[in-house]
Amino acid sequence: NAGVTQTPKFRILKIGQSMTLQCTQDMNHNYMYWYRQDPGMGLKLIYYSVGAGITDKGEVPNGYNVSRSTTEDFPLRLELAAPSQTSVYFCASSYKRGGDEQFFGPGTRLTVL
Amino acid sequence: KNEVEQSPQNLTAQEGEFITINCSYSVGISALHWLQQHPGGGIVSLFMLSSGKKKHGRLIATINIQEKHSSLHITASHPRDSAVYICAVRGMDSNYQLIWGAGTKLIIKP
Numbered sequence: 001n002a003g004v005t006q007t008p009k010f011r012i013l014k015i016g017q018s019m020t021l022q023c024t025q026d027m028n029h030n031y032m033y034w035y036r037q038d039p040g041m042g043l044k045l046i047y048y049s050v051g052a053g054i055t056d057k058g059e060v061p062n063g064y065n066v067s068r069s070t071t072e073d074f075p076l077r078l079e080l081a082a083p084s085q086t087s088v089y090f091c092a093s094s095y096k097r098g099g100d101e102q103f104f105g106p107g108t109r110l111t112v113l
Numbered sequence: 114k115n116e117v118e119q120s121p122q123n124l125t126a127q128e129g130e131f132i133t134i135n136c137s138y139s140v141g142i143s144a145l146h147w148l149q150q151h152p153g154g155g156i157v158s159l160f161m162l163s164s165g166k167k168k169h170g171r172l173i174a175t176i177n178i179q180e181k182h183s184s185l186h187i188t189a190s191h192p193r194d195s196a197v198y199i200c201a202v203r204g205m206d207s208n209y210q211l212i213w214g215a216g217t218k219l220i221i222k223p
Contacts, residue, residue, distance in 0.1 A: 042117075042199070042213035058210065090156060101146070102211075104156040 001026050006091050006105035013081040013112045021076040021108050023091030031094045032074040033058075033102065034066065036087040043090065049074055081112045116140050117214040119200050125220045132187040134217045136200030139181065143203050146211065147174050147185050150197040159185075159198075190221045 004025045013019055025032065030051045035043040045058030049068040063085055065077040074093075078085060088109050092102040120135045136145070147159045160167050160174040162183065167174050171190075176183040187194055200214040 042215040045210055101158045101161055107154045
């Protein structure tokens with residue numbers, strides 16, 4: 001099993017550009033999460049999903065969108081990138097609800113200039 | 114005030130030392146997690162606790178629900194233990210979300 005995979009690993013965007021961060025898991029987990037990690041700060045939840053077709057906002061959803069058309073995939077869309085979205089983005093999944101062990105992808109380092 | 118506080122923020126120690134990292138929280142919880150973030154950025158789960166103590170190799174995690182406090186101990190520390198250690202809690206009122214500490218950066222010198 002590959003676990004949780006994310007692409008790309010690194011990306012530089014110009015202000016106003018858009019992009020999609022890809023996340024795929026092969027563990028048949030129902031729950032998936034997108035976090036951002038700013039330097040020296042804890043993880044902040046952007047969006048989460050409890051199953052295909054069901055998504056909900058986390059702590060910091062503004063400027064982002066998600067979709068969950070399959071159990072495996074949970075892409076994160078950035079529209080009109082802003083410098084404040086410069087961060088490291090982690091995708092995670094868990095078999096059960098949020099209190100259970102979460103498995104993390106390797107992260108995507110995004111810089112918006 | 115953050116709901117999950119870790120101390121110390123940074124810790125440098127010599128190889129072989131006994132290490133303690135603390136996590137205090139202010140909300141009622143149903144579970145507490147300890148995770149490790151490697152220098153390359155990857156995050157792995159170490160422990161999930163709701164009471165008592167768990168041990169895995171040289172790592173020991175304890176929790177005191179009444180005191181709202183957890184500790185992560187590393188025995189016979191090694192330079193490969195150098196990482197950021199993160200505490201996260203699942204609040205009683207939360208179905209899906211974890212409340213994250215800011216992490217403790219540990220450096221073990223040979």
